[in-house]
Every structure is written in structure tokens, then in C-alpha cells.
Amino acid sequence: IMSLLLDAYQKRDRVGMIVFRRDGAECLLHPTSSVDLAARKLKELPVGGKTPLASALALAYEMLRTAFFKDKTIRPIVVIITDGKANVSYSSGDPLQEALSYSLKIADEITAKYVVIDTEPPGVVTLGLARQIAGCLNAEYYRLPDIRSEELFKISREVINQ
Numbered sequence: 001i002m003s004l005l006l007d008a009y010q011k012r013d014r015v016g017m018i019v020f021r022r023d024g025a026e027c028l029l030h031p032t033s034s035v036d037l038a039a040r041k042l043k044e045l046p047v048g049g050k051t052p053l054a055s056a057l058a059l060a061y062e063m064l065r066t067a068f069f070k071d072k073t074i075r076p077i078v079v080i081i082t083d084g085k086a087n088v089s090y091s092s093g094d095p096l097q098e099a100l101s102y103s104l105k106i107a108d109e110i111t112a113k114y115v116v117i118d119t120e121p122p123g124v125v126t127l128g129l130a131r132q133i134a135g136c137l138n139a140e141y142y143r144l145p146d147i148r149s150e151e152l153f154k155i156s157r158e159v160i161n162q
Helices: 002-011 036-044 053-070 095-109 128-135 151-162
Strands: 016-019 024-032 079-083 113-118 140-143
Touching: 002 036, 016 036, 016 053, 024 036, 024 053, 024 140, 053 079, 053 095, 079 128, 113 128, 128 140
Parallel strands: 079 113, 113 140
Antiparallel strands: 016 024
């Protein structure tokens, strides 16, 4: 993530961060060009607990809509880092189905480059839920051990050159 921030700084891009844990999601950083602020927020990043993934996706949707309202020329890259194990409902439904539904809604309504980085640990049995989220978003999919900062640079350059 720090590599992405440094790349954003060099290109004068803006970065926003949404975190999700416990019972909801919050915007930790509204889109800004301040890499120092983003780096500080990243160091203080709260982790652990439940996974309210649908809440995070709903908040990302609103953040993207607001950004497009302000500037219709933006080309966002949305990086979602998750194991996909949604276990907190956004509106009292099935948490995973809500996350999948929001993923479809975002992909349908918001033009962006989507990347899902799967943090599910490898094992004999894996659920592949982050891959399902990636499929709904038409996102590029990477497993955490396989992704390198060079891959993320390549993705951001592709979006800029489109």
C-alpha cells in the first residue's frame, strides 16, 4: 500500500481509504493528494474482528459517486483487500449476498478499474469468497502472496494510459 501511495504522490493522484471491521465501515481518509496524511492513517490502520464487507462496498459506492459528481474526468482505481468472509450484514440480510449484490451494483454503475487482493490464507480448504467478489466487480484478482508492488504500478499505469 505504501508503494501505491508513493506512486500516487509522484503522479499527483488522490488517495482515499475506507476501512471495515467490527460492525461497520468508515472513511479513514477522504480522497486527498497528501501522501503524508495517507501514510499516517495507514500506520494507524485498525484491523481485526468481524468483516462488514457490504458496508465498505456501500461506502465506496458513495465515495465514488461523490468523486464523479465533482470531476467527471477521473479514472479511479479501487483496490479491495479482503478475505471475502463477509459476516456482518449491512441491512439485515445475508452478509455475503449483500456484499455480492453491492459488488454487482458498483460494477454496473461506476466506471473504474477494480482490483481485489485476496488475503485468505492458503490451505487444504479455501472458500474463494474474495474471488467471487472479484468476479462480480469484473476485477483483476490477486492472492496476497502473489501480488507485488510492480503489479500495482502496472495496473495504475494502464488506467492512466487509457
